[in-house]
Amino acid sequence: MNDDLTNARESLFEAPPMGEQERMVEAILFASAEPVSVKELAGRMPHGCDPAEALVHLRKRYEGRGVTIMKIGDAWAIRTASDLGFLMQKETVETRKLSRAAIETLAIIAYHQPVTRAEIEEIRGVSVSRGTVDQLLEMDWIKFGRRKMTPGRPVTFVVTQGFLDHFGLESARDLPGLKELRAAGLLESRPMPSAVLPDDREDEEDDFQGEMFEE
């Protein structure tokens, strides 16, 4: 029933031809260093444009070129082809060296997201320092996700679009080796068989409660 309205609108504001739309998307992506979402593209282009389709064409056009059209989460960006990085010494930004703890924490968040601090600590076997999380937050590589629906409703961490952008990932599903890890069951949170691992605080509590009821 809305079709009539839509059709009426479409005839009223005729969208530019697809070739023009492709040019527009090209111009917008070239102008921005940050990924631009399809929604924002649509918002900036004339009424009736279909940036998603224009992107398909544009992506094909830039295949094998010196720059490529990359999908990052639900946004798009143009990046130089990674085989040409050697030409860019001048543009190379020295990134802060991350500590081993920070790199591991980042990987755990990326592969296990959404993940709580307690879960990260369980995997690494040591407590996560505040500084590590702060650093990753500050770099805009991780952010807070939803709270877990478990007692205490702990906050979770997830990776950001900035993370995907930095590592050239379309989505967190494209993390290297993710499938294999999942197949091997290494991404499951497997609880300690009901007893006492010394560093497992949660289990201790569970056991304590269990004992209370058993007695």
Place this chain on the structure above:
Amino acid sequence: MNDDLTNARESLFEAPPMGEQERMVEAILFASAEPVSVKELAGRMPHGCDPAEALVHLRKRYEGRGVTIMKIGDAWAIRTASDLGFLMQKETVETRKLSRAAIETLAIIAYHQPVTRAEIEEIRGVSVSRGTVDQLLEMDWIKFGRRKMTPGRPVTFVVTQGFLDHFGLESARDLPGLKELRAAGLLESRPMPSAVLPDDREDEEDDFQGEMFEE
């Protein structure tokens, strides 16, 4: 005399094919924060490259695209196609409340039209700034009426059809009088014997009451 050496080098380090050189120039121009000269391009590209020729190809490739390869001084840069500049603007519409001075001026014009600037000032008790009148004119809520047949033949202001449309009025005569405003609780002040203007509709009723007592 240097040719021998150059030739020797060229054969030693064969320059990449022109297609590759074009990719390189494309990537460098894309990533660079400033326009890049041919000399600098040559310095950054592998030995034996001919950036000037690569630029000719690249320029052709971008003809009619959303971005163009432009020469700026003696350097080169990628820029948005001039016809797409409008995409680099994002219009945000902000709605603000009209200032008190503008509302009062507008109200006086609506209630007393046609009215001169001097009359508005007399009623308001303060001078009316040019900006206020200009703003109302620009909004198409007031316009110039006939000149008054008084010395100096001052211009008058009247409200427009746009004004009536905005406020949902058939005519300016439909504006509620003071009495109605008071009844509607729009006047906080006590109903006091006021310094009434002769054309004030409220007085008609006051007089009626007064007559009651006279009889």
Place this chain on the structure above:
Amino acid sequence: MADDFVEDQLSVGERLAAEALIVDVGTFEGPLDLLLTLSRTQKVDLRQISILALAQQYLAFVERAKQLRLELAADYLVMAAWLAFLKSRLLLPPDPTEEGPSGEELAAHLAFQLERLQAMRESAAKLMARDQLGRDFFARGLTEDVERVKRVTYTATLLDLMQGYARIRTRDEFRPYVMDRDAIMTMEQALDRMRRLIGFAGDWTDIATYLPEGWGGEPSRRRSATAANFAASLELAKEGHIEIRQGDMFAPIQIRRKKT
């Protein structure tokens, strides 16, 4: 003989390794990290690792640290106690009366934890080996900022307009009250005046005729004076000086001096 020799060699090698580990103890990120490092000496897939052997290695490490009077953090000792417990469970035949998970289950979980940590380390390395923005591939250098064009539209409601007008037109009413006294006649004033006039009111007279000069014209003044006169009349009637009557609704109110 030869076997003994080999074994001696190994134990020397193991001892050296253990000492090297102890020197490094500060670089381990806790007991799990140490266990993972120790497990590498088994040179097998983590899935086939002997947890019993690993527990023994760990306990030997802790023992050695003690001999060297090296302070180990508490969690290392807690882990040692737990591994000693695990070891005994793994070695002794299962006691059917005993509650809780079997030694094998506990060992399997520890193996899982080690494998998971190892997997995360490898994944982290893979991640960091990827092409990275600003190092291997690059964003646009010469960005064009989106210019925010702000268009301001002004609006007002009819209510604003009316309130604005009312504000101007009632501005005078906000003057100090005393300033308006010229339009107000108080009952006292009226009473004062009527006391003087009442002596002449032998017959019924319309109360309106008692309005003083200058108070009968302008509505506000007339209203005030009428009300004051009426109130004064009531007061005089109460005092017994006059009589009041009104023929009908809205008919003129009349007064006259009370005959004494």
